[in-house]
Amino acid sequence: METFKKLKQFYWPYKKYFIASLFFVLIVTGITVVYPMVLQLTIDEVIMAENYDLIPVLSVGFILLMAIKGITNFLQQYLGDLFGIKSVYLLRDSLYKKLQHLSFTYYDNARTGDTMSRLTMDVEGFKFFLAAGLKELVRVVFLIGTSLIVMFYYSIPLALLTMAVMPFLIVVVRKFDQKVHPAFRSIRRSLGNLNTRIQENVSGMNTVKSLSKEDFEIDRFTIDNKEYREVNIKTSHIWAKYFPLMELIGNIAMVSLLIFGGWLVIEGDLQLGELVAFFSLVNYIIGPLMHLGFIVNQFSQAKASGERLLDILEAEEKVTDFEKTVTVDKLKGDVKFKDVTLRYYEDDDEALKNIDFEVPAGKTIGLIGATGSGKTSITQLMARFYQPSEGEVYLDGRLTTDYSLAFIRQQIGFVFQEAFLFSTTIRDNIAFGNPHASMDEVIEAAKRAQAHDFIMEMPKGYDTMLGERGMGLSGGQRQRISIARALLINPSILVLDDATSAVDMETEHRIQRALKEVMDDRTTFIIAHRISSLKHADEILVLDDGEIVERGTHEELLVNGGPYQRIYDIQYKDRDAITDIS
Numbered sequence: 001m002e003t004f005k006k007l008k009q010f011y012w013p014y015k016k017y018f019i020a021s022l023f024f025v026l027i028v029t030g031i032t033v034v035y036p037m038v039l040q041l042t043i044d045e046v047i048m049a050e051n052y053d054l055i056p057v058l059s060v061g062f063i064l065l066m067a068i069k070g071i072t073n074f075l076q077q078y079l080g081d082l083f084g085i086k087s088v089y090l091l092r093d094s095l096y097k098k099l100q101h102l103s104f105t106y107y108d109n110a111r112t113g114d115t116m117s118r119l120t121m122d123v124e125g126f127k128f129f130l131a132a133g134l135k136e137l138v139r140v141v142f143l144i145g146t147s148l149i150v151m152f153y154y155s156i157p158l159a160l161l162t163m164a165v166m167p168f169l170i171v172v173v174r175k176f177d178q179k180v181h182p183a184f185r186s187i188r189r190s191l192g193n194l195n196t197r198i199q200e201n202v203s204g205m206n207t208v209k210s211l212s213k214e215d216f217e218i219d220r221f222t223i224d225n226k227e228y229r230e231v232n233i234k235t236s237h238i239w240a241k242y243f244p245l246m247e248l249i250g251n252i253a254m255v256s257l258l259i260f261g262g263w264l265v266i267e268g269d270l271q272l273g274e275l276v277a278f279f280s281l282v283n284y285i286i287g288p289l290m291h292l293g294f295i296v297n298q299f300s301q302a303k304a305s306g307e308r309l310l311d312i313l314e315a316e317e318k319v320t321d322f323e324k325t326v327t328v329d330k331l332k333g334d335v336k337f338k339d340v341t342l343r344y345y346e347d348d349d350e351a352l353k354n355i356d357f358e359v360p361a362g363k364t365i366g367l368i369g370a371t372g373s374g375k376t377s378i379t380q381l382m383a384r385f386y387q388p389s390e391g392e393v394y395l396d397g398r399l400t401t402d403y404s405l406a407f408i409r410q411q412i413g414f415v416f417q418e419a420f421l422f423s424t425t426i427r428d429n430i431a432f433g434n435p436h437a438s439m440d441e442v443i444e445a446a447k448r449a450q451a452h453d454f455i456m457e458m459p460k461g462y463d464t465m466l467g468e469r470g471m472g473l474s475g476g477q478r479q480r481i482s483i484a485r486a487l488l489i490n491p492s493i494l495v496l497d498d499a500t501s502a503v504d505m506e507t508e509h510r511i512q513r514a515l516k517e518v519m520d521d522r523t524t525f526i527i528a529h530r531i532s533s534l535k536h537a538d539e540i541l542v543l544d545d546g547e548i549v550e551r552g553t554h555e556e557l558l559v560n561g562g563p564y565q566r567i568y569d570i571q572y573k574d575r576d577a578i579t580d581i582s
């Protein structure tokens, strides 16, 4: 119940639909119980008493009753669906919003396929219970209650006999629930795994094919597919075991009633019509009691789904806005790291150790070092993708936490090594961070990023549609679109994280020349492995294992015999070697 209580905020605002739907359910159920009573009247008061004049009256009454039942049935169904649909709309919306605000730490561990299955299958599972299950539960309880009252009215001993069966049925239904709930959780989890496998396979198809790992992938999928099959079979087994048992108990009750009721009729203690009516009524008890298993099943599924949805809704947003944030129009671009240490997880090794540096606005800073030395981590701390474990990061002399997250991220333009392009037009991809930009501004940014020419060569120019991973574009072209995207937000701080690694030296040179102009009035961080990419920086920080081991200009670092000089020697010796060969 805890799960449903926690999710109340999503369905309670629409309670009016639920209450109205319940009202009509009660009318439908009431009419259902009247049917056997009409049957009893027809047999005992019309046929047995030979009062055939009453037939037209009874017929008209019956038709009227059916018409009312039809209309109320429509209303209860429609309003119930409305309740479910509106509630999950709100739920889906909140889940998506939450996903937008969850911090990077969450996504470091989240699996896309599993998240997708939560947002689709689990939301649907929850909706089904809201729209149908909950109402069905009320209908069943009401139907059993009213049927029992009418039964007691007809014959107390027969009603007691019926009631004697109920505890057995209830025990079986409860046992069924205990078994079926974990089974449904496994189904959901297994489906999440399956979706993850498919999603990762499609996303990583290049790697799979280039390493000829198709068979390996098929085997891995088969394992997950088998697991999904097994949990479904297990669940089906539970169903198959419990439902016949419930039916058996129901049938025993019917046979006992037939024997005992028949004897009462023979003895003259019960009228024939009453026995016939009783049989219909018994069906209204046994049937719903067995159906209760189905409802419990839906309830279990909804509970399992609800728990998975709460996992997302209650996930901690590790990086959030602090209570008081300052409002500034624009950052100048001063950056200062004071004794910053970063551990991605509490007991993890330090990814950054005692990082101390200062960059005045407008300067260009180069970050170089082996892979995993902490270059990207430095820039991510600036934009508060993560929180430093110790030390402080300042922008324009204020702590990064003094600003709102949205503001900081508007002010820092990132170009990542892996440029993600959305499946929309090139124009929209460039304007993603600034959708109100004019076409001229988009073209200007593209020109600076050396992207305009190749875009114009495409059949539809800026209106060319791109695939999810920028299908049809080379790595270098994707990077240039990503640079244009970053430039279009007119950031005070620009971070080029290996942003030109996929373009040839000549294009890199052209991009750098074009960027020089835009870099003049903004602080720029260039992360690169190639010395040629950052040698013009005002200061270069050389990182090793999370520490700054050297700093200075290109010229200074070339002569002090440190790691930078070694990198230089390797890269330029290579060049000389190549020149020698040719």
Ligand SMILES: Nc1ncnc2c1ncn2[C@@H]1O[C@H](COP(=O)(O)OP(=O)(O)OP(=O)(O)O)[C@@H](O)[C@H]1O
Pocket (backbone or CB within 6 Å): 108, 344, 345, 351, 369, 370, 371, 372, 373, 374, 375, 376, 377, 378
């Ligand atoms: N999201 C993360 N969760 C846990 N550890 C991380 C995460 N990102 C980076 N690390 C670890 O932090 C260290 C520094 O990583 P970082 O990405 O900053 O290095 P880098 O110098 O930018 O490397 P590269 O040149 O390969 O991009 C590495 O040991 C890495 O494994």
